[in-house]
Amino acid sequence: MAVGAVAVFVVWLFREPLRRLISEEATLANDAPTQEVVEDMIEHATDPRAALLAAWNSGKIIHREVAIRSLSQISPAEQPWPPEFDSLLLSAALDPDMNVRESALGILQQRKHPALPALAAEQMKDFDQQVRLLGLDHLRSLRPTLGVPTVIPLLNDADPLIVTTA
Numbered sequence: 001m002a003v004g005a006v007a008v009f010v011v012w013l014f015r016e017p018l019r020r021l022i023s024e025e026a027t028l029a030n031d032a033p034t035q036e037v038v039e040d041m042i043e044h045a046t047d048p049r050a051a052l053l054a055a056w057n058s059g060k061i062i063h064r065e066v067a068i069r070s071l072s073q074i075s076p077a078e079q080p081w082p083p084e085f086d087s088l089l090l091s092a093a094l095d096p097d098m099n100v101r102e103s104a105l106g107i108l109q110q111r112k113h114p115a116l117p118a119l120a121a122e123q124m125k126d127f128d129q130q131v132r133l134l135g136l137d138h139l140r141s142l143r144p145t146l147g148v149p150t151v152i153p154l155l156n157d158a159d160p161l162i163v164t165t166a
Contacts, residue, residue, distance in 0.1 A: 094122060120142070133162065
């Protein structure tokens, strides 16, 4: 009886950290949670950076989309960028999910990241018209000496929209 009472007391004492841990594990294990659930997990975590990285490393679509959008909230532009976020952001710029790519390139542009020209140029090699247009959009913000040499080959693209945009 005393052991049961002690167990109940311990659970009651640590109920909030236990609830948070169970909620985080359940969210990460869920293949298709709502975006709000993943946002809430990251926002209310004791270590939001670790929760964001866990969401990203889950490899699940919703988790990765929310993680990349949460980067700016956890590490504002005026603060130094943690190295683990830098590698996450660079890989996100080449992610198969278009929403993740778009968010990542937008953050790179906002932070004036030195890898933006190369990553925007990499979008030009993609077969998907929307990905090439995304790359062109981000090349537009660069100095002409960086953007123009990358755009010239697109003047022979089979897609008239790509040619016109280039």
